Amino acid sequence: xxxxxxxxxxxxxxxxxxxxxxxxxxxxxxxxxxxxxxxxxxxxxxxxxxxxxxxxxxxxxxxxxxxxxxxxxxxxxxxxxxxxxxxxxxxxxxxxxxxxxxxxxxxxxxxxxxxxxxxxxxxxxxxxxxxxxxxxxxxxxxxxxxxxxxxxxxxxxxxxxxxxxxxxxxxxxxxxxxxxxxxxxxxxxxxxxxxxxxxxxxxxxxxxxxxxxxxxxxxxxxxxx
Numbered sequence: 001x002x003x004x005x006x007x008x009x010x011x012x013x014x015x016x017x018x019x020x021x022x023x024x025x026x027x028x029x030x031x032x033x034x035x036x037x038x039x040x041x042x043x044x045x046x047x048x049x050x051x052x053x054x055x056x057x058x059x060x061x062x063x064x065x066x067x068x069x070x071x072x073x074x075x076x077x078x079x080x081x082x083x084x085x086x087x088x089x090x091x092x093x094x095x096x097x098x099x100x101x102x103x104x105x106x107x108x109x110x111x112x113x114x115x116x117x118x119x120x121x122x123x124x125x126x127x128x129x130x131x132x133x134x135x136x137x138x139x140x141x142x143x144x145x146x147x148x149x150x151x152x153x154x155x156x157x158x159x160x161x162x163x164x165x166x167x168x169x170x171x172x173x174x175x176x177x178x179x180x181x182x183x184x185x186x187x188x189x190x191x192x193x194x195x196x197x198x199x200x201x202x203x204x205x206x207x208x209x210x211x212x213x214x215x216x217x218x219x220x221x222x223x224x225x
Contacts (some may be wrong), residue, residue: 006133018183018198024103031120046052161217
């Protein structure tokens, strides 16, 4: 079987650094699904306006090497414990396909690029190829009492975020909340914990520079255009 992209994603993140590790963790994050020319026909989306969420099937395009191990080290386990790749959502998979549930904010039917789906809460990098879109259906897709393996027994403590006034002034309130909630999730690789190191995260066309103290406080140091 050959698969071809039907759309691509427009995201505040131009690199994978800082992207939330699951969809829905930062509900304020805005993104756009822009269709390839072949699929810029409103008939492909007919009826989608009656759904609140969609599933996206997409490609982990930023992986630098091919997967070569049946086990991975999930960040939620601290990067120290190995589990089977099919028991995780690791991006290092045999076929490199991601699956995300995102909220439909609105559908822009009359744009110059055909219908555009505006969504919230996505965990996709800018330019990510999307191979399929399916509506989220509560009766089949929601399992509130289901077990979630090792995830049920691990917490993911959030960082306390401090943003200086000069950075706050550069964003509207909603974008600032999206940035704050993204930083709360600790964008650093799980194996890095140096309070003296300054990290850089691309976000909305700017580079956010920050440090994280040993007591769990993330401080934004500077922002570059």
